[in-house]
Amino acid sequence: AQSVTQLGSHVSVSEGALVLLRCNYSSSVPPYLFWYVQYPNQGLQLLLKYTSAATLVKGINGFEAEFKKSETSFHLTKPSAHMSDAAEYFCAVNGGTSYGKLTFGQGTILTVHP
């Protein structure tokens, strides 16, 4: 079975500060990892994905994530937060026998203060 743990249900940063959202996964097979963002009353939008190519993955809106197998982590970062980054972020994993379904973490709400 696969699982995802997101450390911190709420993260608050100042505008211009570094954003770091933590994700650890558990998988018995090489994982495919995703970060999605959800704005209020909207569906999920893909930020970036890791599919066993480069370990440092760049996504939309200036976000990036690094796959670290030894730490079973896929943390999401952005050097400088913008007010528009305020949203809920979900880390997800698929692979193995999951037939493509995504297993999501519980989400992290990012608040950006002016």
Next chain:
Amino acid sequence: EAGVAQSPRYKIIEKRQSVAFWCNPISGHATLYWYQQILGQGPKLLIQFQNNGVVDDSQLPKDRFSAERLKGVDSTLKIQPAKLEDSAVYLCASSLGLAGGFGYEQFFGPGTRLTVL
């Protein structure tokens, strides 16, 4: 390119009533997913279709939930009878990849927010 469409966007019902949600995936996407997102949690897969066949319904409460994808295009998810704990957002997603293919992006609709009183 049109995205995943869902209707209705909001629904309020009383417990023991029935409700149905509709989803129209992106054209050409073979795989369709229904997820349940309870407040404060990540989405959880209810059922996955490849074309008009069910690939995974292991997490679907089959005593009250049913879903179909006739003609391999749009899909309907039904709850009958509803319980208080069914209050959630129901998300539909579609993917170009076939079931068993990993790494394909899933495109999500805006969801239907269900409140059961």
